[in-house]
Amino acid sequence: MSSSSTIVTAGLTKHYGDVKAVVDLDLAIDAGEVFGFLGPNGSGKTTTIRTMLDLIRPTAGTASILGLDSHRDAVEIRQHIGYVPGELALYRNLTGKELITYFANLRGGVDWTRVNLLAERLDAVLDKKVGELSTGNRQKVALVQAFMSKPSVLVLDEPSIGLDPLVQQQFQAIIREAAEEGATVFLSSHTLSEVERVASRVGIIRTGRLIVVETMEALKEKAVRTVTMQFDQPVGEAEFAAVAGVRDASVDGTQATVAVEGSMAQLLQLASSLGVVEMSSNESDLEEIFLTYYREDAAQ
Amino acid sequence: MLLNSVYTKTLRDRWLGVAIGTLSIGLMVAMGVATYRSLDEVIAELIRSYPEALLSMLGATPELLAGGATRFVLAEMTNFLAPLVLAGIAISVGTSTIAGEERLGTLGLLLANPRSRTAVLMSKLASLVTLMVLGGLLMWGATEAGAAAAGVASGTARVGAASVHVAAAALSFGALSLCIGAWTGNATAATGITTGALIVSFLGAGLFPLIEGAADVARIFPWYYIAAAEPLQHGVDWGHVAILLAASSILSGLAVVGVNRRDLRSGAAATLLDQLRRSARLARLSELISGRAQVANTAARTFSESRGVAVIVAYVMFLTALLIGLLFNALSDTLGNFADAIPEALVALFGDGDVSTPEGWYQLEVFSFVVPGGMIVVAIMMGARAIGGEQDNSTMDLLLANPITRPRLVAEKGIAMVLAMLVLGVTAFAGTIAGSLLGGLGMSAANVAAASAQSAALAVVFGAATMLAGAATGRSRPAALAGAAIALAAYVANSFLRVDPRVADWARLSPFNYYMDNDALVNGISWANVGVLAAAAVVLLVLCAIVFERRDVRS
Structure with missing residues (x-):
């Protein structure tokens, strides 16, 4: 967190009557960072985003983007923002091209070479009326309009809904390129694998409260891997259970299966000393971590 | 066969609209009766001298009017305003039955249940019928209560009988929109075509009886059966009611056939214009009508x-x-007799014109209802879509993610409305001038332009009021209802208040006063009146910008 962060919220709070949609949210996201914003349905993700964009006003606290106040300097902020709303609705009577021209005119022009390039990469249909497009194809039009002005801040609320896996891949590449060029990406998503692939840091929000902000590396360190080992002789369960980071161990004769969190160095040492002949490990399961955070907090 | 849940859901969604509509009628009756009470003498004089033809257009005969002021107000309500209100609700319900659910994309889910299309349609039709019965009863009650509140009893007027005719006529328009929606799946077409039919029906039922030898043509219009048998005087004419019910039944039967023989849509239907555009032959015509986006x-x-x-x-x-x-x-020839017959006081209702002159005739037939009415409908529609509609459609979020301020958005929407009203003003001008030229009436182009411009300014005021309601609620439907209610109240207030010198000054609160009181077709433009209307519109738009600026955008 630094004072020159691109997106900063301080004590951001939004109540709807008695319902506390967002409570005391403190965030700081730096330039060039892809920030994954996660949380269950109704946790306050979209409310946070809509407050940052001045579509709704905070009950307390502030949000600033590029050092500008989200309410006072809303119009100036929007010069620099590309946005994909969570509940996407486009003007159905316009073609994709007309829609993009319209938004481009509101922004004072557009680089059509870039639009065409984006449309090509995402396989977006721009010559049909938006109302005639499928959900996925509408989403592509929304993505083109969000990225077309090379914005320095991208606010993406569930941006990959309806996209096929190939287009998802392209979209993730576009996000990474934007970040490499210095853009800040605020990515709210339920597609955990997507967040895992593109985000450098994630925040998890639940019932309006931010419960954790971690870098992806730190989360991966916490991730639990399941390791299965085959030995040349029977081994004891207690030896594995005693290793630092091992959460769970079970032994069946010459085969041991352990769940380990963080570094595997000690486990490998032990396995080697016991005469391991074969070893397999699954990928660290970030999804499980995310879900644990969801559940842990739910239980509180 | 009747699906209870479908039936009750429609009732639950719609009963409030029916209640508000009929309550408004009651309020207007109270206001009208209170104003007219002092004018019994004038009315009596009127009845002695009023030409039958004009009264027939108003749906009131001398016989009926013998009851005096109360009867006159009741006749106006039951023959004109109440059918308009109830038919409007019926059209809305009829459209939503099939086409509306397709537009929302909910019909697919509804029909994923083990129920037939016919069962769903019939259940919704049953709720439409129930709503019209309820509307008729409430209209009866509200009208009687309104008259009683104003200190008079409706006397021997048979408001209940008139309500039966009104409800049956409204049902037939509801069935028409249901039928069109069932065949096309296009809600816009269903509402648009039926509203057009309603207007044509009103004009046809009123005008054909005036034309010698063509009077019977009026019988093809449902509106004719509302008042032709004078139910207010003679009670229910079951023959006429049966004709309306038979028409409704036939249309409903056709709807059942229509909905069963086509693919259902999911999500917004292509507009009528889109469908035309797909036909190569008609593509150019539709392009001409709608233009490019x-x-x-x-x-x-x-x-x-x-x-x-x-x-x-x-x-x-x-x-x-x-x-x-x-x-x-x-x-x-007929109109020649009008000049001396109509007392000053009553002429105020239709504009201060002498209907034996081309200007007076145009004022009554075109500029008292069709032109301002048409413009106001479009202005209210645009006003409702402007701020409320963009939030209903969830397009406001993306729009406001662009570097545009909310006040600028309000201003641009306001400009679009003014432009649309100017175009309609030019059309009204052109039509009137063409009619004047073809009929050799020699009307003043400057005065016709003045009346058209004042009508446009009037409509912008109601459009702006609707926009303000949309900004306050974040929804288009309440905004449109508020706009329509304000326009209707302003029209009725102006008409009734101007008649009684003791309260005539209060008419100045109504924007209609600034449209009608200078009689632009005769006297030319009143810049003062245009100024008042323009100022009102600007104030409403500024208020709209302020209110919208302070609100959260609804998602």
């Missing part, structure tokens, strides 16, 4: 989005204005 800025986009409806309204307006010019000569 304009995306230069928000004002241009808003204007182009409303062009389809505006063109249709303009077309109706132009034709009416043209035909009325030709009719003047055909009817001039």
Whole structure:
């Protein structure tokens, strides 16, 4: 967190009557960072985003983007923002091209070479009326309009809904390129694998409260891997259970299966000393971590 | 066969609209009766001298009016305003039955249940019938209560009987919109065509009886059966009611056939214009009507989005204005008797014109209802879509993620509305001038332009009020209802208040006063009146910007 962060919220709070949609949210996201914003349905993700964009006003606290106040300097902020709303609705009577021209005119022009390039990469249909497009194809039009002005801040609320896996891949590449060029990406998503692939840091929000902000590396360190080992002789369960980071161990004769969190160095040492002949490990399961955070907090 | 849940859901969604509509009628009756009470003498004089033809157009006969002021107000309510209100609700319910659910994308889910299309349609039709029965009863009760509140009893007037006719006529319009929706799956077409039919029906039922030898043509219009048998005087004419019910049944039967023989849509249907566009032969025509979407800025986009409806309204307006010019000569003998017959006081209702002159005739037939009415409908529609509609459609989020301030958005939407009203004003002008030229009436072009411009200014005021309601609620439907209620109340208030010198000053609160009181067709433009209307519109738009600026955008 630094004072020159691109997106900063301080004590951001939004109540709807008695319902506390967002409570005391403190965030700081730096330039060039892809920030994954996660949380269950109704946790306050979209409310946070809509407050940052001045579509709704905070009950307390502030949000600033590029050092500008989200309410006072809303119009100036929007010069620099590309946005994909969570509940996407486009003007159905316009073609994709007309829609993009319209938004481009509101922004004072557009680089059509870039639009065409984006449309090509995402396989977006721009010559049909938006109302005639499928959900996925509408989403592509929304993505083109969000990225077309090379914005320095991208606010993406569930941006990959309806996209096929190939287009998802392209979209993730576009996000990474934007970040490499210095853009800040605020990515709210339920597609955990997507967040895992593109985000450098994630925040998890639940019932309006931010419960954790971690870098992806730190989360991966916490991730639990399941390791299965085959030995040349029977081994004891207690030896594995005693290793630092091992959460769970079970032994069946010459085969041991352990769940380990963080570094595997000690486990490998032990396995080697016991005469391991074969070893397999699954990928660290970030999804499980995310879900644990969801559940842990739910239980509180 | 009747699906209880479908039936009760429709009732639950709609009963409030029916209640508010009929309650408004009661309030207007109270206001009207209170104002007219002092005018019994004037009314009596009127009845002695009023030509039968004009009274027939108003749906009131001398016989009926023998009851005096109360009867006159009741006749106006039951023959004109109440059918308009109830038919409007019926059209809305009829459209939503099939086409509306397709537009929302909910029909697929509904029909994923083990129920037939026919069962769903019939259940919704049953709720439409129930709502119309309820509407009729409430209208009866509200009208009686309104009259009683004003200190008079409705006397021997048979308001209940008139309510039966009104409800049956409204049902037939509801069945028509249901039928069109069932065949096309296009909610816009269902509402648009039925509303057009309603207007044509009103004009046809009123005008054909005036034309010698063509009086029976009026019988093809449902509106004719509302008042032709004078139910207020003679009680229910079951023959006429049966005709309306038979028409409703036939239309419902056709709806069942229609909905069962086509693919259902999911999500917004292509508009009628889109469908025309797909036909190569008609593509050019539809392009001509709707034009290309304009995306230069928000004002241009808003204007182009409303062009389809505006063109249709303009077309109706132009034709009416043209035909009325030709009719003047055909009817001039009858109209000649009007000049001395109508007391000053009552003429106020229809504009201060002498209907034996072309200007007075146009004022009554075109500029008292069709032109301002058409413009106000388009203005209210645009006003409702402007701020409320963009939030209903969830497009406001993306729009406001662009570098545009909310006040600028309000201003651009306002400009689009003014532009649309100017186009309609030019059309009304052109139609009237064409009618005047073809009929050899020699009306002043400057004065016709003045009346058209004042009507446009009037409509902008109601459009702006609707926009303000949309900004306050974040929804288009309550905004449109508020706009329509304000316009209707302003019209009725102006008409009734102007008649009684003791309260005439209060009419100045109504925007209609600034449209009608200078009688632009005769006296030319009143810049003061235009100024008042323009100032009111600007104030409403500024308020709209302030309110919208302070609100959270609804998602």
